[in-house]
Amino acid sequence: MSILSKSPFALLALCAPLLFAQDPGRIKAVGKPGNAGVWIDGKYAGPASRFTVAEKYDVPAGEVEVVIREPRYEDFSTKVTVRSKKTTKVKYSLTKRELAKPPFGRFRLGGGEPESYISVTAGDTSPVYLNGRFYGYVDELNNAGGGILLNPGTYELSFDSPIYGTVKQSITIEANKVTVVPLRRK
Numbered sequence: 001m002s003i004l005s006k007s008p009f010a011l012l013a014l015c016a017p018l019l020f021a022q023d024p025g026r027i028k029a030v031g032k033p034g035n036a037g038v039w040i041d042g043k044y045a046g047p048a049s050r051f052t053v054a055e056k057y058d059v060p061a062g063e064v065e066v067v068i069r070e071p072r073y074e075d076f077s078t079k080v081t082v083r084s085k086k087t088t089k090v091k092y093s094l095t096k097r098e099l100a101k102p103p104f105g106r107f108r109l110g111g112g113e114p115e116s117y118i119s120v121t122a123g124d125t126s127p128v129y130l131n132g133r134f135y136g137y138v139d140e141l142n143n144a145g146g147g148i149l150l151n152p153g154t155y156e157l158s159f160d161s162p163i164y165g166t167v168k169q170s171i172t173i174e175a176n177k178v179t180v181v182p183l184r185r186k
Helices: 008-019 116-120
Strands: 025-032 036-040 043-047 056-059 062-069 076-082 089-091 105-110 127-130 132-135 149-150 153-161 165-174 178-182
Touching: 008 178, 025 036, 025 076, 025 127, 036 056, 062 089, 076 089, 105 165
Parallel strands: 025 089, 105 178
Antiparallel strands: 025 056, 036 043, 036 062, 062 076, 105 149, 127 132, 127 153, 153 165
């Protein structure tokens, strides 16, 4: 004989969490710079805005940690309480980091889709990390004219892309040279 046949309340007890689960709320990050990335409870959610329009991200109701990152700025972190079916606005203003001093080499990704309106709105916005720090998105680093200037040295590159897969490798940046890491579709 099962527990359900012994007590009519057993079924109600099993289903109660489903019946009383709260609908999600949303997070909307508004501030400068607008192209910063948004992380919610440690997971990348997407850019704060696209083409100056703030994005909204569904999150479970309750307390969440929101981190805003942009490579040239200090991270911004806050905890907010998200209410069911409501949008919680996170206002931020990032503080600029001290500029790196030359010499520089340039790092970029290669072989992916060139950056365009389509790639930015529907392309690969997977975050790219160097030595564990956010440095931009796959689509903004994958064209011949793009990339980022870095001081010479060895860096640990990592990103997890739905298009190109997981990349984890060491790269060496040399002064006045371009280092290209090729991309290949999965």
